[in-house]
Amino acid sequence: MDDDGRFADHCRYESDGRIHEWTSDTFTKYELPHDQGPTNQETTRPSILPPLRESMVHEVNVYRLLANYTDIPVPDPKSISSGFDAAGRAYIRIERMEKTVRASAAFKRCWMPLQHRSSPSDADGPCDRCALTIHRSVDEFVQCTVLPELRWLRSRTTGLDGFVVPPQWDEFVFVLHDLGLEHLLLNRLILRVAALVNVEEAGYFPEEMQWWTFGRAELEALCGDEDLARRHIGLLSLSPTLTDGGQER
Template sequence: MATQSWTTIHSGYELSPYTFKKRSRTATEYYAQPCGDVWFNTRRWKTERVINEAKALKLLAERTRIPIPQFIRCGQNDDGSMFLEMSRVDGIDLSEAGKECRKPGGVRHNSGGGECNKCMDIAKANAEHFIQTVLLPELAKLRSNKTGLDGFVLPPAWMLEYDTRPHWDTKTSSYNEFVFTHGDLGPDNLRMDPNTLMVKCVIDWEHAGYFPPGFQKWAVDDGTYHALYEDHQTIFELARSIEP
């Protein structure tokens, strides 16, 4: 398999036979495209996000049994962008599980091909079971008396589109009341085995850190995930809860 490279509005990616690398995009890349200045100015902490994910992967590998990509290295490219290299994890995103019949157990649910709601339902049920019985209990073991991770606070993705402040201070408590959270746990960040429809890996830990338990939100379907962005009252209350 040849190495593949591509970019999105926020990041660059490189997939080799054994590794996966993501990098932040430079200011030059943003400004070279229509409305790039808007994206550059609203997507804050470009290098910090990559560093935060690297720290999260190392912490999780040392202290939990959550299946995650293996950290390889993190550093700065010659153009100033930050990169994170990790092991490659094959599979499909949970959001893709119903695009065709995956025949888990050798049983085909539709004879005509195309989308398969039964496979999607099986994958969602497996993902929810994994989150409830593995992921959340493991994250609950990680506690701190300070918000964020190692002095850097990056709230969940669903909070930042509503609360656009340029900086979040660390909040300190007298006891370890803050629990480790993923911060962007939706169907696109759960990698599934396409044959068994079981969770293989949890990816994209950019927003990970220690927060009050109310921040530990997740979804196994797109509708529930996107609803997190629209619940402004909850976002407002949670944002207030982490202000020093």
């Protein structure tokens, strides 16, 4: 627990040239220094990565779009800052809502020891009853709120405002490419989803590209599905790029 009694939901990890840092108050994502990023195994030179700085600007735009055109809870755009730090690295920082925990970290303890444990102070360690509540809550949120709301967002151009991660094709449903437990914040008191975060890979794409899996193992299985990959490659190779578009509610 933190000094003020809050659950210490802290972590830091690197992924695709980015550093992700969670504290009890903020979620910050910033680019690695160029000489510390991944390298090409054959040439040992720094790998060419997607445009990180542009993707962070894009993520801010995604939050604004979801806040303005859907009922999906996301961080208030006013709580988001972005730019360059003192070392010249691009970053995006989001102020976390009070009393929230990452869904992926919520399984580490019991959130209702008064009801689930023999002692109100016995909160350490996983709790099967809390885990079941979290599972049902998150799945209901995705199935009944996120996916239906995204289907309302339609466009005749791919990506968002001309920026696409990954490259363009012509279908037009708004898709969250990295929808998982680690990108959902739960209200710790009632174990309901409070907000969706880390949306830099969102945009208008074929509806088939929208994945939702509860566990990381399921997601990795989808990523390794060669037949699915061939279908997506077919969508990419057969679809011409359209040039005019917009969204409707």
